[in-house]
Amino acid sequence: MSVNCDIAFTLNGVPRRLAVPADMSTLELLRDQLGLTGTKYGCGEGECGACTVLVDGASVNACLMFAVDCDGRELVTVEGVVAGATGQRLRDAFVASGAVQCGFCTPGFMVQASHLLGQGRAGGEAEIRRGIEGNLCRCTGYRKIIDAIATAAQGGDHG
Amino acid sequence: MAEAMPAAPSLIGRRIRKLDAPEKASGRTRYIHDLEVPGALHAKILRSTEIHARIVAIDTSAARALPGVHAVITAADVPWQRPIGVGKDHLPLKTDRVRSLRDEIAAVAADTEEIAEAALRLIRVTYAKLPVLADVTAAMAADAPQLHEGRPGNVAMTFDYAQGDVAQGERESDVVIEDVFRLHYVTHCCMGVSGVIAEFDPAGNLLLHSNTQVPFLHKREFAEALGIDPARIRIIQPPIGGAFGSKLDIYPFEPIAIFLAKITGRPVKLLFTREEEFLASPTRQPVLLKLRSGCRRDGTLTFRTVETVHDNGAYTSWGATTPFVMMQTISSLYRVPHCLYHTAAIYTNNPYAGSFRGYGNLQATFAVEAHMEKLAEAVGMDGLAFRLKNAQTAGEVTPQGMQFKSCGFQQCLETAAARSDYLRKHAAYAAQQRAPGPVKRGIGMASMLHVGGGAKIYPSDGCGTILKIDDFAHVTLMTGASEIGQGSETVLAQLVCEELGLPLEAVTVVNNDTDITPWDVGVHASRTTFIAGNSAIGAARKARAKILAAAAQKTGLTEEALGLAGGCVVRRASGERLFELGKFLRGLHFSDRAELVMTTFYYEPPSRHQDREFKGDVSAAYAWATQVCEVEVDSDTGIVRLLKVTGAHDVGRVLNRLGIEGQIEGGVVMGQGYALTEDLMVDHGVIRNPNFRDYKLVTAPEIPEMDITFIETLDGEGPQGAKGVGEAPAICIAAAIANAIWNATGTRIYALPFTPEHVYRALHGAAAPPAWTGGA
Ligand code: FES
Numbered sequence: 001m002s003v004n005c006d007i008a009f010t011l012n013g014v015p016r017r018l019a020v021p022a023d024m025s026t027l028e029l030l031r032d033q034l035g036l037t038g039t040k041y042g043c044g045e046g047e048c049g050a051c052t053v054l055v056d057g058a059s060v061n062a063c064l065m066f067a068v069d070c071d072g073r074e075l076v077t078v079e080g081v082v083a084g085a086t087g088q089r090l091r092d093a094f095v096a097s098g099a100v101q102c103g104f105c106t107p108g109f110m111v112q113a114s115h116l117l118g119q120g121r122a123g124g125e126a127e128i129r130r131g132i133e134g135n136l137c138r139c140t141g142y143r144k145i146i147d148a149i150a151t152a153a154q155g156g157d158h159g
Numbered sequence: 160m161a162e163a164m165p166a167a168p169s170l171i172g173r174r175i176r177k178l179d180a181p182e183k184a185s186g187r188t189r190y191i192h193d194l195e196v197p198g199a200l201h202a203k204i205l206r207s208t209e210i211h212a213r214i215v216a217i218d219t220s221a222a223r224a225l226p227g228v229h230a231v232i233t234a235a236d237v238p239w240q241r242p243i244g245v246g247k248d249h250l251p252l253k254t255d256r257v258r259s260l261r262d263e264i265a266a267v268a269a270d271t272e273e274i275a276e277a278a279l280r281l282i283r284v285t286y287a288k289l290p291v292l293a294d295v296t297a298a299m300a301a302d303a304p305q306l307h308e309g310r311p312g313n314v315a316m317t318f319d320y321a322q323g324d325v326a327q328g329e330r331e332s333d334v335v336i337e338d339v340f341r342l343h344y345v346t347h348c349c350m351g352v353s354g355v356i357a358e359f360d361p362a363g364n365l366l367l368h369s370n371t372q373v374p375f376l377h378k379r380e381f382a383e384a385l386g387i388d389p390a391r392i393r394i395i396q397p398p399i400g401g402a403f404g405s406k407l408d409i410y411p412f413e414p415i416a417i418f419l420a421k422i423t424g425r426p427v428k429l430l431f432t433r434e435e436e437f438l439a440s441p442t443r444q445p446v447l448l449k450l451r452s453g454c455r456r457d458g459t460l461t462f463r464t465v466e467t468v469h470d471n472g473a474y475t476s477w478g479a480t481t482p483f484v485m486m487q488t489i490s491s492l493y494r495v496p497h498c499l500y501h502t503a504a505i506y507t508n509n510p511y512a513g514s515f516r517g518y519g520n521l522q523a524t525f526a527v528e529a530h531m532e533k534l535a536e537a538v539g540m541d542g543l544a545f546r547l548k549n550a551q552t553a554g555e556v557t558p559q560g561m562q563f564k565s566c567g568f569q570q571c572l573e574t575a576a577a578r579s580d581y582l583r584k585h586a587a588y589a590a591q592q593r594a595p596g597p598v599k600r601g602i603g604m605a606s607m608l609h610v611g612g613g614a615k616i617y618p619s620d621g622c623g624t625i626l627k628i629d630d631f632a633h634v635t636l637m638t639g640a641s642e643i644g645q646g647s648e649t650v651l652a653q654l655v656c657e658e659l660g661l662p663l664e665a666v667t668v669v670n671n672d673t674d675i676t677p678w679d680v681g682v683h684a685s686r687t688t689f690i691a692g693n694s695a696i697g698a699a700r701k702a703r704a705k706i707l708a709a710a711a712q713k714t715g716l717t718e719e720a721l722g723l724a725g726g727c728v729v730r731r732a733s734g735e736r737l738f739e740l741g742k743f744l745r746g747l748h749f750s751d752r753a754e755l756v757m758t759t760f761y762y763e764p765p766s767r768h769q770d771r772e773f774k775g776d777v778s779a780a781y782a783w784a785t786q787v788c789e790v791e792v793d794s795d796t797g798i799v800r801l802l803k804v805t806g807a808h809d810v811g812r813v814l815n816r817l818g819i820e821g822q823i824e825g826g827v828v829m830g831q832g833y834a835l836t837e838d839l840m841v842d843h844g845v846i847r848n849p850n851f852r853d854y855k856l857v858t859a860p861e862i863p864e865m866d867i868t869f870i871e872t873l874d875g876e877g878p879q880g881a882k883g884v885g886e887a888p889a890i891c892i893a894a895a896i897a898n899a900i901w902n903a904t905g906t907r908i909y910a911l912p913f914t915p916e917h918v919y920r921a922l923h924g925a926a927a928p929p930a931w932t933g934g935a
């Protein structure tokens with residue numbers, strides 16, 4: 001069994017201190033230890049984007065980041081994203097645009113989209129498409145996800 | 160909110176938001192992976208490291224001794240296990256022999272997943288290797304070992320169908336062509352991996368949290384595999400992270416979790432890793448297909464002779480039965496007087512195929528639409544005119560016995576061709592084939608026919624509904640139909656609201672618990688909107704009649720003079736609100752006349768059931784579509800870019816526009832993946848690319864422009880005129896792209912996928928066309 005390490009970080013705006021096994025991923029930390037199940041396991045190898053979280057404002061695959069590396073950083077998960085104004089706008093746009101089917105990929109897209117919006121990188125069709133290249137969706141064909149992000153970038157849902 | 164209407168226009172055809180979307184977009188939906196059951200153990204499965212071998216010995220002693228391990232089981236611990244699956248040829252835990260790399264040898268239940276994995280590494284298995292049957296040719300060889308008792312020649316299943324006399328058809332033909340097509344392995348790639356949670360209560364009743372698409376019929380399957388009473392099984396389906404047909408059968412991991420729960424007396428949770436999902440969940444059926452077709456000089460089709468051989472893999476699931484759908488496309492998409500069809504599904508040591516959106520139709524359409532194009536050219540007709548000449552129309556009863564009561568096929572052809580500027584572009588691109596430069600454009604067309612009014616693969620195709628209205632006019636709709644992300648929950652609520660004049664928020668749908676919901680045959684065959692929709696409408700109409708009868712009594716008006724709209728009882732003629740529905744219902748609930756619980760069942764209307772020769776009608780309605788694909792082919796790199804898809808779909812009627820667009824777009828992109836990027840590489844029984852890095856799904860930058868038109872033929876039996884659509888959009892894309900590549904380059908490619916390497920080789924004459932190896 002592995003060594004535990006103490007870490008201190010901010011999670012969705014709240015300071016946290018805890019001990020985590022050295023070999024634990026941030027995805028396991030969030031889901032198994034902290035009960036934040038909005039962040040999904042889709043592949044565990046950085047290939048699907050279902051586990052996307054924001055770390056110091058950058059979008060990161062939580063499955064590829066060790067939990068110990070959260071130390072000293074600021075993490076935002078989908079739960080944190082939808083608590084903010086941009087996240088709510090995105091959620092409303094995803095719902096109104098029909099961007100959700102089985103929904104398993106959706107939290108990852110929500111976090112990635114909030115990142116794009118925050119960075120001013122959702123300016124047009126091509127930029128949005130490139131911005132979500134790392135997120136897989138098997139249900140929607142992406143069309144309505146792109147539309148939703150464009151709608152949110154323009155300031156609201158069209159429903 | 161748009162849906163909360165006053166005395167209201169119809170909800171049908173509007174853009175209705177998916178009821179479960181806000182929760183899903185907030186990350187609050189709890190899929191099976193997210194469920195915590197107190198006291199649950201975590202299970203892992205040990206799979207074979209040999210492709211084909213005898214199991215000589217299994218030593219689990221070290222694994223059993225590991226602290227935190229509660230059970231290690233092999234076949235010896237469950238002598239009462241029974242074979243599962245469509246062919247009942249598959250024991251969950253293998254006894255003396257493994258037949259593929261996915262085969263389950265042992266399983267562990269432990270306090271944590273990590274301990275379970277550590278225990279697996281301690282299990283020692285001794286094998287004696289057997290010869291590997293790497294493909295159908297090896298499996299059909301006279302001296303090939305038999306993979307299953309009682310299946311000589313390794314034949315898992317055969318299908319034969321005949322209409323007319325193909326020899327006569329051939330004599331009447333002015334043109335006859337024959338080609339061999341090879342269709343590859345792909346897999347579902349549901350974003351949520353497989354999983355199950357099994358627990359027994361002290362009385363021995365089994366509760367399963369399962370992602371199944373077929374909860375009611377699977378109760379019986381599980382009961383048979385376990386030797387218990389089906390009445391003691393309850394299945395709850397948490398929200399499902401994608402299905403697409405993959406959850407239409409039961410697979411070994413499910414009984415194994417149940418065995419472990421029984422043996423440990425604890426709840427057991429078993430989840431796949433993504434790698435396991437690639438290795439041990441089903442595939443689409445790989446097919447080798449020989450098609451011989453003919454027509455007269457005037458473009459009239461004369462005959463088709465089809466022979467296919469399917470690599471069945473080591474066990475039999477629904478994939479083996481896809482010929483059932485393939486023969487429909489071959490016999491009945493276009494009018495063909497003479498057809499002969501033969502399939503053999505052959506056991507090999509490869510992964511085995513299940514059902515997958517489209518169910519054999521992608522493969523059949525790929526071949527049929529290639530020949531439509533080639534025959535058209537041979538007789539000097541354009542592809543549109545040639546297809547129109549042979550396309551089915553409403554009223555037709557095909558020689559196979561399918562009855563096309565509503566049929567918008569010709570309109571689909573004309574619409575898709577006109578909107579894509581097909582004829583002009585086709586001629587212009589063909590003229591450019593020899594122009595300088597490596598990048599060429601092409602346009603191609605393909606069409607499809609698929610069941611759209613349920614599917615009688617069982618003795619009947621039914622679904623029940625229970626509907627109750629509370630004293631605040633809130634409706635609870637209990638339906639047997641499962642939601643797998645496709646939006647059935649929303650469309651059923653919408654159909655009910657349409658009858659009762661209520662806003663969408665006034666309906667809660669309960670659809671995932673076999674102890675509560677009425678019987679249904681499962682979510683498959685694009686049947687849910689049609690069958691469950693009609694059932695829900697039936698219940699809502701009963702409620703409406705009861706309410707209006709009571710309101711008539713109260714007002715002294717006739718029932719016909721009254722209506723329901725905007726949450727009120729209204730005067731039908733003027734829309735004048737008489738009283739608020741909730742208030743009225745409160746009064747009714749306190750009377751002795753209320754009984755505001757409705758039950759209904761819907762079964763497809765009587766028709767001639769298919770006989771042993773596959774003649775008869777399989778669906779109450781059929782869906783049609785034509786899709787035109789425009790591509791860019793780079794002959795220097797072999798890269799094919801899909802630029803635009805123009806689709807025209809006969810869907811009967813659009814119910815939820817937002818939902819149906821999502822189904823079509825998702826299906827188109829799934830079809831694009833089948834054609835251009837996805838390739839499950841199976842090499843001598845080994846899957847070489849069990850991950851998303853090497854198995855390429857289409858990503859957002861690659862999707863085409865999509866122009867979709869809905870042809871509304873208002874099916875007489877459909878709910879509000881609608882027909883099923885779930886599978887249709889994925890079916891034609893590969894076939895249309897093949898025709899587009901031909902138009903762009905003059906090269907016909909007979910094997911999928913059109914990945915850069917394959918296309919490059921084909922364009923440079925470095926790839927032999929597929930050869931027929933399916934025997935005489
Ligand atoms: S789970 Fe992290 S990228 Fe797939």
Ligand code: FES
Nearest residue numbers: 102103137138139
């Ligand atoms: S909505 Fe199902 S994977 Fe995206």
